[in-house]
Amino acid sequence: MTKSQITNSRVYIAQIPEGVAPNKSHFRTVTTTEDKPELEEGSVFVKNLLFSLDPYIRHEFAEGAKETEVIGFGFSKVLESKNPEFHVGSSYFFGALPWSSYSVLRPQDLTEHFNIDSIDKEIPLSAYSGVLGASGLTVWDSLRRVADLKKGETIYISSAAGTLGQLAGQLAKRKGLRVIGSAGTDEKVAYLKNKLGFDAAFNYKTQDKREALAAAVGPQGLDIYYDLVFDNTVEIALDLFNPHGRVVTVGLLAGHKGEGLALPKNIVHLLLKQIRWEGYTVFEHFDEFETFWKEVTPLVKSGEIKYTETVVDGSAENIVETYLRFLKGAYQGKVSLKLGEF
Ligand SMILES: NC(=O)c1ccc[n+]([C@@H]2O[C@H](COP(=O)([O-])OP(=O)(O)OC[C@H]3O[C@@H](n4cnc5c(N)ncnc54)[C@H](OP(=O)(O)O)[C@@H]3O)[C@@H](O)[C@H]2O)c1
Structure with missing residues (x-):
């Protein structure tokens, strides 16, 4: 592998579960070594750091998305940017992400992002995919x-x-x-x-x-x-x-x-x-985030509102097995898979 190459694992929907809980056979994980992508204007290249595991992913199957990549919510850090709002080293993207190690996000994918300076450092970032998300x-x-x-x-x-x-x-x-x-x-x-x-x-x-x-x-x-x-x-x-x-x-x-x-x-x-x-x-209520944060962030910070979370360490190759365990209730509280350090 050369310096301009990456190893990327991507998760695809292999089969639609018909009236059953998803199992291993419904997913396909493909790992390849490939050249770093050439970015178009407005796009960013990110390394995915944390995936929020959420039950609703089941609905993607229901809508019939065979052979498409699984999309979930997650955090990623910007490695290369051709978008003036996203800066290498200080911008984090939070939003819909394909289940993969790296992703190219186009302007239409870049709906939410946090600047590292605006994040309350006393609250773990993972809280923003659960109790504060x-x-x-x-x-x-x-x-x-x-x-x-x-x-x-x-x-x-x-x-x-x-x-x-x-x-x-x-x-x-x-x-x-x-x-x-x-x-x-x-x-x-x-x-x-x-x-x-x-x-x-x-x-x-x-x-x-x-x-x-x-x-x-x-x-x-x-x-x-x-x-x-x-x-x-x-x-x-x-x-x-x-x-x-x-x-x-x-x-x-x-x-x-x-x-x-x-x-x-x-x-x-x-x-x-x-x-x-x-x-x-x-x-239809995402415009309420500011009011919600104003009221609930201090309660989370002071410990008046408690939450439990399980952050499982892993890689894009482990997403499926972790997700299937999560669906069975194996973990407590908000469950995330961490792929890398913030
Ligand atoms: N309306 C919205 O805008 C909106 C937004 C976010 C989430 N949601 C939905 O809200 C629901 C809860 O989300 P969440 O993130 O808080 O999930 P969650 O409770 O963390 O989901 C996982 C847990 O659900 C429990 N569970 C699974 N199947 C169950 C069943 N048949 N009966 C009772 N409990 C069951 C399991 O725990 P046990 O060990 O207790 O069984 C499992 O650990 C999901 O359906 C999610 O899609 C809706």
């Missing part, structure tokens, strides 16, 4: 825009130990709500109760979900279901709701595994209890 914004904005949190009410959060769930629980607690969460391991359940201050939590894999949720909700009834899963839990929530309850549907974790939602048999409760069921996506 699009995930955090989603929670903060959906709670204030859709959930209509009221002091004294009870909220239940599914996948509560995940990236969104952890923040949702803590923000709701700060507003004076009674917070119930569920997660898939006893360690995660203990973390919710002992570290994050959830009022109740249960293991949805080892306990009967209906019984456990009904016991946690108790005679006070349920007011908000913060739905990150989109499965039959809505049916249970509808039975437990007080009048004017709200379902805030934000995530599709069951769908990412190819599991569909059956329409709740008791959907008539929407009428009888005057329930509001509303979906939220963050994509």
Whole structure:
């Protein structure tokens, strides 16, 4: 390999998973030694440093993208630039990136970037792909825009130990709500109760979900279901709701595994209890980042808002195996794969 060459690993979608969770056979990782690319005006050549592992990647498959590169969110550092806004040595790109070791980003790809001088050095950069990134914004904005949190009410959060769930629980607690969460391991359940201050939590894999949720909700009834899963839990929530309850549907974790939602048999409760069921996506609210950071960054910095993250060391060649482990719930909190130092 000469000085003008690089070794690049790229991940492609080999097969579309039909109604099943993604597995190894759905991906293909190709490693090549190649010449450094010639840049066109406005483009930059980056080394990818950290990939945020997010469940929604499943949707790329659903839309049928065989033989295209997998795209995720990540951070990269600028190695060469023909774009006046990106400087070698001080600019970091954060946004949609192909799962590869190196990438060429064209002007239309360069939607977000951080200058190294504008980053709060006391907060790990990885936090900007989780609690202070699009995930955090989603929670903060959906709670204030859709959930209509009221002091004294009870909220239940599914996948509560995940990236969104952890923040949702803590923000709701700060507003004076009674917070119930569920997660898939006893360690995660203990973390919710002992570290994050959830009022109740249960293991949805080892306990009967209906019984456990009904016991946690108790005679006070349920007011908000913060739905990150989109499965039959809505049916249970509808039975437990007080009048004017709200379902805030934000995530599709069951769908990412190819599991569909059956329409709740008791959907008539929407009428009888005057329930509001509303979906939220963050994509039209990125202009709220500044306000969100102003409010939440100090809370993260002071430790008033806690978050756990798992940063797995690896390379572009390990993305697939790390991602598949992540989908099975093997890691705690926000999960990223780190390919290099910042
Ligand atoms: N609407 C938006 O704009 C928006 C923005 C960002 C993310 N999202 C969505 O929000 C959801 C949560 O995102 P996240 O980043 O916080 O994910 P996450 O919770 O970190 O996702 C991984 C965890 O989900 C849990 N899980 C997997 N399948 C499950 C199931 N069938 N039922 C319950 N829990 C399950 C697993 O933990 P356990 O051990 O607990 O099972 C796993 O560790 C995702 O669907 C994501 O795509 C939406």
